[in-house]
Amino acid sequence: MQARNSPSVASAILVICSGLLAACSTTGSVGGPARVPAPIRTAVTPRVVPEPVSVTPGSGAFVLASSASIVVDPGNMEVSRTAELLASLVRPSTGFAVPISTSGAPVRGAIVLRLSADTALGAEGYQLTVGADSVRITAHAPAGLFHGVQTLRQLLPPQIESHLALSRTAWTVPSVTITDRPRYSWRGAMLDVARHFFTVPEVKQYIDLLALYKLNVLHLHLADDQGWRIEIKSRPRLTSAGSVTQVGGGPGGYFTQDEYSDIVRYAQARYVTIVPEIDMPGHTNAALVGYPELSCSKRPPALYTGTEVGFSTLCANKEETYAFVDDVVREIAALTPGRYFHMGGDENPILSKEDYAKFVERTQDIVARHGKQMVGWEEIARARLHPTTIAQAWATDTVAAAAVQYGAKVILSPAKRTYLDMKYDQSTELGLTWAALIEVRDAYDWDPATYMKGVTDANIIGIEAPIWSETVRNITAAQYLAMPRLPALAEVAWTPQRARNWEGFSRRLATHAPRWNFLGVNYYRSPQIPW
Structure with missing residues (x-):
């Protein structure tokens, strides 16, 4: 999710080339934290992250x-x-x-x-x-x-x-x-390929990093105001008109269905589940460039290379809108063996509360009709949710708690802890600051079970670390913002709370730097880690 009035894009840095890893990971069944045996307190082998039970x-x-x-x-x-x-x-x-x-x-x-x-x-x-x-x-x-x-x-x-x-x-x-064994069944990361496009090899490199640290979900943010990034054969103007630029200008791009399927297979071989997101009804300017008749936006759809949000929306009271949603969900669901489809649902100040709820509920039914389980950002809890729907909490306690009242599970992605596009400190060249400055310890030192009022461990399916790409132009820049915070969050998601402590983690993490060097992974040498 993006705060309104985000800062403009900072220049990306040129860094060491990324290497490919070999890895693995998987998604377990929905149902909150797995039951884990009590950790045995023994001398801990110093290199393993996440720390084993x-x-x-x-x-x-x-x-x-x-x-x-x-x-x-x-x-x-x-x-x-x-x-x-x-x-x-x-x-x-x-x-x-x-x-x-x-x-x-x-x-x-x-x-x-x-x-x-x-x-x-x-x-x-x-x-x-x-x-x-x-x-x-x-x-x-x-x-x-x-x-x-x-x-x-x-x-x-x-x-x-x-x-x-x-x-x-x-x-x-x-x-x-x-x-x-893991604490949570959903241990994820999100990559925004809409604001800046990432190629298939770059996405595979990110999958490799997830798998090395036993993360098992890659949530791909495939569409936003700046670009539509996946081929929909029944709606060709989505890519012919909506994929051609990105933040700051540039050619943009998109995945053909064959390329998307290649990413899915690559992830599946490493037990990483791909969760596709098409953000709607807001964040839809790129789609509306191709299909302006579906627009109820504040201004006419046009190619957009900025970073502000909240100005675009699909109309909630047109049947043509739901035909469009059905086409998109149907084609992506057929390409995605995983059980989830993410509808976005965030940051829409244009629609009335009633129209927004109507859109979410109709989209939820469409997703279910195509055999998928709907996921959405926390705002979807303003509608009536199915018990199988999953809300992704990023900003507030109250909305996530409302989702729980419907029996829905929650993914925790609190911006102040998990948003990897936030700067480490004020001197960090890449990234934003609207949510927080997030050093490695900030990403590590929190307990999901007690973080949000009204959301207990039994309600939580897992955690996810998003990286939004306003300032992130390539995979080496993404690595710099992700590493070493991504392994920290991997340990939060995997290791029982009582078995975690910052001092032990920081010492173990320090031993991973030589490995990253051999892999060609770009990373931030945090002063908090005893390298």
């Missing part, structure tokens, strides 16, 4: 040698895919062959990935056991194996991320037993 150090270490292999059970394509992602990470830097085997007993030096009938760890939990002779990751579901692989990745030396073969005397992993 239970860490029990052993003695000695596992050495990844040239004879290393990955062993999986036959017959499960998802587990085999996870094994291949792990092998593709390890092979370039080590120079080892790392074959994947689906038969025979594990040999010494193997990394073993196994599914278990034990349901105690849920859909995303895992157990990782590192001994001198092998590494074993077990989980009840494939997503848990993905998350376990990310933990193993963080336990390996950061040089493992290199795409060039490196000579090392040993690739070691400390002996440890980790039992882990």
